Amino acid sequence: MLKVNKLTDYAVVVLCDLLRGDRLRSAADLATSSGVPLPTVSKILKQLARTGILQSARGVNGGYGFARPPAGISMAEVIEALEGPIAVTGCVEESGECCEFVHQCPMSGHWNAVNVAIRKSLDEVRLIDMLPEARFMDPEDLTRVIAERHAAAMQA
Amino acid sequence: MLKVNKLTDYAVVVLCDLLRGDRLRSAADLATSSGVPLPTVSKILKQLARTGILQSARGVNGGYGFARPPAGISMAEVIEALEGPIAVTGCVEESGECCEFVHQCPMSGHWNAVNVAIRKSLDEVRLIDMLPEARFMDPEDLTRVIAERHAAAMQA
DNA sequence: CAGAAACTGTACTGTTTTAGTCCTGTTTGT
DNA sequence: ACAAACAGGACTAAAACAGTACAGTTTCTG
Numbered sequence A, B: 001m002l003k004v005n006k007l008t009d010y011a012v013v014v015l016c017d018l019l020r021g022d023r024l025r026s027a028a029d030l031a032t033s034s035g036v037p038l039p040t041v042s043k044i045l046k047q048l049a050r051t052g053i054l055q056s057a058r059g060v061n062g063g064y065g066f067a068r069p070p071a072g073i074s075m076a077e078v079i080e081a082l083e084g085p086i087a088v089t090g091c092v093e094e095s096g097e098c099c100e101f102v103h104q105c106p107m108s109g110h111w112n113a114v115n116v117a118i119r120k121s122l123d124e125v126r127l128i129d130m131l132p133e134a135r136f137m138d139p140e141d142l143t144r145v146i147a148e149r150h151a152a153a154m155q156a
Numbered sequence C: 001c002a003g004a005a006a007c008t009g010t011a012c013t014g015t016t017t018t019a020g021t022c023c024t025g026t027t028t029g030t
Numbered sequence D: 001a002c003a004a005a006c007a008g009g010a011c012t013a014a015a016a017c018a019g020t021a022c023a024g025t026t027t028c029t030g
Helices: A006-019 A027-034 A038-050 A075-083 A111-123 A139-155 B006-019 B027-034 B038-050 B075-083 B111-123 B139-155
Strands: A054-057 A063-066 B054-057 B063-066
Touching: A006 A027, A006 A038, A006 A063, A006 A075, A027 A038, A027 A063, A038 A054, A038 A063, A038 A075, A063 A139, A075 A111, A111 B111, B006 B027, B006 B038, B006 B063, B006 B075, B027 B038, B027 B063, B038 B054, B038 B063, B038 B075, B063 B139, B075 B111
Parallel strands: none
Antiparallel strands: A054 A063, B054 B063
């Protein structure tokens, strides 16, 4: 049924929590406020930092924050950060792996139409649209509030 | 990585094979010409018949054919036939199942934006677009040829 | 400079899902 | 009556995933 894995699901919960703050947040802090177990939160944050969505600071008072303005982050990026390239089958160019019949396979390359279509639709859903308050707020207000929080977190 | 399962992958191979014929095809016949193992082909065809994409005829000279004009079948239908409703997480209305925190879950319902976006994009990719010859043929010619084959299969 | 807070990377294990197979039953044409 | 075909369900082996744990590195604070 075309599922994303649970880690990705949790990631959105944690990221939304992070969107609500205006400073760096430690993994332990986010675990407490989101209800997701610490080791899991930790795994997610590390991965998101590795792929450039978040940035991390070590040491006392360290933690995680967005590496760039959160309003510009799409769900496609979040999903790809945690699951790798969007590819509905193994038989696509980007995914490296290929079945043993690639060269004679009549389907070769055709699922790409599907991949591209999905990828495009996910590019158009922004992470901040996943925030519960997104449905009650004016989109411009939302974008501004998020940008202000991000600026505050960056200078702190 | 947002994969469809292998059965769905094979299903497209088998369906494309079926698109090339102008008569009912038995499971054994399709297995031979597509290279997919018979028990697997059989499983796929049964499921596709159950969900109304194909129709079956029993007995000697029986087999499978499209239940309606193939040009009208979308990839969304094929995927849903084999995997159930398109739902990237368990926490969505259509999927019945829900995590234990549904009522307090701040994400509840938000993945729906993603589901709807994906579903819409898959509605716009037609099964016949997956045919290898689709890229070399004029779309109208393709549609007509497919319709003629289907008509022939239905009256036979 | 010592210790605590926080991130980093990797490895392991139990559970769940998936893939693939097989068997028994029913329908239909010759 | 027999053989060709579909129908439905049950079972097993393999792969993927979720969750956890641990050993290491960096940085702030007193």
